[in-house]
Amino acid sequence: MPKFVYDFTEGNKDLKDLLGGKGANLAEMTNLGLPVPPGFTITTEACRHYLAHGSLPDGLQDEVDAHLAALQEEMGKRLGQADDPLLVSVRSGAKFSMPGMMETVLNIGLNDESVEGLAAQAGDERFAWDSYRRLIQMFGKTVLDIEGDLFEDAIEAAKDARGTKDDAGLDAADLRGLVATFKGIVREHAGREFPADPREQMDLAIKAVFDSWNADRAILYRRQERIPVDLGTAVNVCSMVFGNLGEDSGTGVAFTRDPASGHQGVYGDYLQNAQGEDVVAGIRNTVPLPDLERIDKTSYDQLMEFMARLENHYRDMCDIEFTIERGKLWMLQTRVGKRTAAAAFRIACQLLDQDLIDADEAARRVTGDQLAQLMFPRFDTAEIEDVTLLTKGMNASPGAAVGKVVFTSERAKELAEQGEDVILVRRETNPDDLAGMVAAQGVLTSRGGKTSHAAVVARGMGKTCVCGAEELEVDVKAGRFTAPGGVVVGEGDVISIDGSSGEVYLGEVPVMDSPVVQYFEGELDPAGGDELVQAVHRVMAHADGAAALKVRANADNPDDAARARRFGAQGIGLCRTEHMFLGDRRQLVEKLILAETAEERQDALDALEPLQREDFTGIFAAMDGLPVTIRLIDPPLHEFLPDLTDLSVKVALAGADASDQDRRLLEAVRRLHEQNPMLGLRGVRLGLVIPGLFSMQVRAIAEAAADRRRAGGDPRPEIMIPLVGAVQELEAVREEAEGVLAEVAAETGVDVPALIGTMIELPRAALTAGQIAEAAEFFSFGTNDLTQTTWGFSRDDVEAAFFSRYLELGVFGVSPFETLDRDGVGRLVRIAAEEGRRTRPGIKLGICGEHGGDPDSVHFCHEVGLDYVSCSPFRVPVARLEAGRAAI
Ligand code: ADP
Ligand code: MG
Ligand code: MG
Numbered sequence: 001m002p003k004f005v006y007d008f009t010e011g012n013k014d015l016k017d018l019l020g021g022k023g024a025n026l027a028e029m030t031n032l033g034l035p036v037p038p039g040f041t042i043t044t045e046a047c048r049h050y051l052a053h054g055s056l057p058d059g060l061q062d063e064v065d066a067h068l069a070a071l072q073e074e075m076g077k078r079l080g081q082a083d084d085p086l087l088v089s090v091r092s093g094a095k096f097s098m099p100g101m102m103e104t105v106l107n108i109g110l111n112d113e114s115v116e117g118l119a120a121q122a123g124d125e126r127f128a129w130d131s132y133r134r135l136i137q138m139f140g141k142t143v144l145d146i147e148g149d150l151f152e153d154a155i156e157a158a159k160d161a162r163g164t165k166d167d168a169g170l171d172a173a174d175l176r177g178l179v180a181t182f183k184g185i186v187r188e189h190a191g192r193e194f195p196a197d198p199r200e201q202m203d204l205a206i207k208a209v210f211d212s213w214n215a216d217r218a219i220l221y222r223r224q225e226r227i228p229v230d231l232g233t234a235v236n237v238c239s240m241v242f243g244n245l246g247e248d249s250g251t252g253v254a255f256t257r258d259p260a261s262g263h264q265g266v267y268g269d270y271l272q273n274a275q276g277e278d279v280v281a282g283i284r285n286t287v288p289l290p291d292l293e294r295i296d297k298t299s300y301d302q303l304m305e306f307m308a309r310l311e312n313h314y315r316d317m318c319d320i321e322f323t324i325e326r327g328k329l330w331m332l333q334t335r336v337g338k339r340t341a342a343a344a345f346r347i348a349c350q351l352l353d354q355d356l357i358d359a360d361e362a363a364r365r366v367t368g369d370q371l372a373q374l375m376f377p378r379f380d381t382a383e384i385e386d387v388t389l390l391t392k393g394m395n396a397s398p399g400a401a402v403g404k405v406v407f408t409s410e411r412a413k414e415l416a417e418q419g420e421d422v423i424l425v426r427r428e429t430n431p432d433d434l435a436g437m438v439a440a441q442g443v444l445t446s447r448g449g450k451t452s453h454a455a456v457v458a459r460g461m462g463k464t465c466v467c468g469a470e471e472l473e474v475d476v477k478a479g480r481f482t483a484p485g486g487v488v489v490g491e492g493d494v495i496s497i498d499g500s501s502g503e504v505y506l507g508e509v510p511v512m513d514s515p516v517v518q519y520f521e522g523e524l525d526p527a528g529g530d531e532l533v534q535a536v537h538r539v540m541a542h543a544d545g546a547a548a549l550k551v552r553a554n555a556d557n558p559d560d561a562a563r564a565r566r567f568g569a570q571g572i573g574l575c576r577t578e579h580m581f582l583g584d585r586r587q588l589v590e591k592l593i594l595a596e597t598a599e600e601r602q603d604a605l606d607a608l609e610p611l612q613r614e615d616f617t618g619i620f621a622a623m624d625g626l627p628v629t630i631r632l633i634d635p636p637l638h639e640f641l642p643d644l645t646d647l648s649v650k651v652a653l654a655g656a657d658a659s660d661q662d663r664r665l666l667e668a669v670r671r672l673h674e675q676n677p678m679l680g681l682r683g684v685r686l687g688l689v690i691p692g693l694f695s696m697q698v699r700a701i702a703e704a705a706a707d708r709r710r711a712g713g714d715p716r717p718e719i720m721i722p723l724v725g726a727v728q729e730l731e732a733v734r735e736e737a738e739g740v741l742a743e744v745a746a747e748t749g750v751d752v753p754a755l756i757g758t759m760i761e762l763p764r765a766a767l768t769a770g771q772i773a774e775a776a777e778f779f780s781f782g783t784n785d786l787t788q789t790t791w792g793f794s795r796d797d798v799e800a801a802f803f804s805r806y807l808e809l810g811v812f813g814v815s816p817f818e819t820l821d822r823d824g825v826g827r828l829v830r831i832a833a834e835e836g837r838r839t840r841p842g843i844k845l846g847i848c849g850e851h852g853g854d855p856d857s858v859h860f861c862h863e864v865g866l867d868y869v870s871c872s873p874f875r876v877p878v879a880r881l882e883a884g885r886a887a888i
Contacts, residue, residue, distance in 0.1 A: 021096065039071065046060050085109045143205055380512045402421060
């Protein structure tokens with residue numbers, strides 16, 4: 001039988017899975033010799049059993065009995081003993097901290113007799129009755145599920161009767177009265193008496209803590225934070241110490257460093273004559289921790305010493321809960337503290353400088369997500385004072401957005417088309433709002449959490465979003481919303497929303513580049529003093545040195561290519577060519593499609609070719625000396641033609657006057673119209689069906705490369721054929737392309753070698769990669785399409801249609817378009833990589849979907865042993881950092 005209960009002296013900090021974070025760290029502090037009130041921890045395994053079977057595991061009660069007996073022996077008093085009661089707290093504590101999500105009950109062991117014993121022992125009747133009423137209140141709320149307001153209202157009534165505004169104004173008699181009232185509330189609302197038996201109190205509290213794992217808010221929190229659902233919580237039974245025994249007592253929280261900046265110093269809050277939950281509840285005003293030095297110098301000095309010891313021991317920033325009972329300091333909790341993204345980088349480098357950690361560990365202490373947060377544009381804080389803070393919602397999708405308020409998708413589109421920046425404000429969004437969300441700079445909702453439709457879709461689009469701003473009353477019909485204080489904001493008023501903090505301002509706050517982006521742009525010298533920039537610089541340098549994966553960028557114009565290079569890209573992994581067919585060139589594409597003779601077609605292609613060549617020359621120049629993978633045209637041709645309905649209407653209205661050109665165009669649009677364009681005539685299929693199209697592109701690439709070479713440059717083209725499903729397709733195109741390359745080499749006298757390869761974006765391609773590799777010198781995993789085709793999800797539709805529901809149901813914890821689905825899509829990637837290499841050892845392997853910039857997916861690519869990841873220029877630093885971290 002497993003061991004279900006561990007004394008604090010038996011555990012240690014590495015047992016978080018079993019003892020939860022709180023229990024493991026209480027044990028660690030106990031073993032370090034710090035003053036922790038004695039107690040024991042019931043394991044998460046016991047909780048998992050209880051949740052699965054609805055009953056406690058066999059043997060648990062016996063173990064609890066034995067540990068309680070030992071605790072009573074050590075403390076020299078029994079739980080609830082009438083003349084001198086041992087009191088305990090029953091505290092939840094899961095592996096991952098879930099602040100305020102689960103339950104804790106203090107002062108267990110008090111009843112009508114032992115309260116008198118406690119009063120006599122402490123020499124303080126008020127204290128004893130205050131502790132007793134706290135017990136009934138917490139127990140009532142947590143264990144018996146009674147509405148907390150009932151108790152709060154009763155306290156308010158007692159204060160009114162006494163004519164005081166402060167809890168401290170209530171005397172012992174008032175509190176004794178409250179205890180009677182509270183018992184009445186329990187009787188009425190729980191249908192039972194408050195249990196007088198201390199052991200029954202304890203056992204019920206333990207079960208309540210187990211049950212709190214499945215409370216709605218805990219479930220929601222886990223989903224948002226991506227904490228697995230099946231871990232369960234541990235329960236800590238800890239002998240009570242009292243911060244509410246007078247002015248020489250108190251309770252507080254402390255950080256070994258500032259969690260916002262990372263700076264060393266004395267950070268925290270202290271509250272005299274109070275129990276722990278008072279600090280968090282914000283009932284009374286705390287004083288800053290440095291004031292404790294004046295209040296109780298001995299305890300203060302001791303606390304400072306303990307904090308230094310903890311930080312050295314954990315080699316990280318810690319946060320701490322402590323209580324002082326009549327001048328004696330007790331440590332009640334510690335853990336490696338949560339911190340902001342900026343603090344994470346700073347602290348990692350500070351600890352590195354203190355020799356507490358090495359450079360590998362420093363890189364492990366930060367994440368690509370944190371780096372991404374530091375790269376979003378932000379509001380210029382210097383200017384924020386001139387605007388009004390309206391409210392704070394949830395920080396659903398980061399960034400800073402400014403625009404005119406609109407309440408409907410239609411209005412958002414209208415104004416955006418007129419060139420206005422707009423913020424779409426809704427109670428909540430649904431798939432009908434999608435167009436408006438696309439048109440808007442940012443989205444603000446008054447309802448819904450981080451997995452709401454608005455939040456999921458906005459994150460998917462990289463759009464700034466603040467959701468669940470519950471203080472706002474949104475009236476779409478009236479075209480206005482009301483903020484706290486009665487501020488009314490109407491359509492057209494300018495607001496600014498901060499998706500990183502959740503703050504919403506009335507008025508325009510100027511937006512600026514973050515210093516980290518300025519650094520990557522080369523505008524800020526890392527030696528120049530900004531501590532954060534220096535820290536980012538150091539961690540990046542170490543990551544770059546460690547990385548096995550290269551990082552390339554997806555870029556299709558010289559500007560993006562140049563920026564990507566500044567951001568550290570080692571080439572272009574995906575240069576799309578389709579945008580090169582838009583704008584003025586549309587007419588040439590129309591000509592190509594409408595061509596009736598081979599000559600007409602060739603004319604159109606000949607007109608396009610020099611334009612394409614210019615495009616490529618610029619990109620080769622920006623990426624001189626580095627590989628540039630150019631994908632031949634991929635989307636279905638009708639994307640370059642007018643809309644079927646629009647054109648039909650135009651031709652119908654014109655009747656007999658319709659131009660010949662329009663009629664022919666309409667016919668072509670009809671002919672090319674597809675039910676499922678994503679699965680239609682696109683990619684390599686176009687190349688095989690439209691003679692000369694791919695040849696024209698290959699020629700443009702080869703000529704551009706020859707031009708660059710003659711100008712003294714070093715172009716490194718790689719030609720990529722999209723949407724191949726069978727080696728035969730690739731062979732046909734390859735032969736054509738090689739012919740063109742040879743022609744150009746002969747014409748120009750310059751032989752620029754170009755690799756020819758393919759995208760792997762269809763399951764069939766992945767499964768026959770061994771054959772395809774015969775004709776491909778490289779593979780690039782197009783994981784956007786590969787995800788679509790593997791799941792059968794249309795990326796453009798499903799996120800809005802049902803992904804929030806899927807996330808709620810836990811079908812996946814994160815959209816497979818955001819983080820590569822290892823089990824399905826990832827399996828195909830592995831197969832293709834392996835079989836491709838078997839056919840052609842040394843075949844170059846990369847990935848060019850959105851996943852190339854996603855931290856978890858980058859780690860996957862490292863594991864599979866790809867040569868590079870390619871992502872949008874802005875994500876390049878994130879991918880570099882994660883490529884390094886994956887290799888450490
Ligand atoms: P949370 O995980 O929400 O912080 P805790 O279990 O830490 O919950 O307890 C809530 C509050 O009660 C904290 O301020 C804690 O310090 C205090 N507390 C818990 N156990 C004891 C105890 N044995 N003696 C005194 N205060 C306690
Ligand atoms: Mg706590
Ligand atoms: Mg594709």
